[in-house]
Amino acid sequence: MLISIVVPTYNTNPTMLKEMLDSVQNQLYPNWELCIADDCSTAPHVRTILQAYAAKDPRIKLHFQDKTFRFLPE
Helix, strand or coil, rough: EEEEEEEEECCCHHHHHHHHHHHCCCCCCEEEEEEEEEECCCCCHHHHHHHHHHHHCCCCEEEECCCCCCCCCC
């Protein structure tokens, strides 16, 4: 059975981002996918870190928003 883990990101602290990615990759159960949706982060390290991890592990799927999603009308 495939387990899908969905994680939103936005200007996430680089240490916390790497710890989250490492934590998922270190799971004993191998049949997972990590689906990350970045909400148009302005911090360049977010995209760099995510792309580096995804390049090494095909179970990591990335989606980068073109603009920030807003929950409330402006």
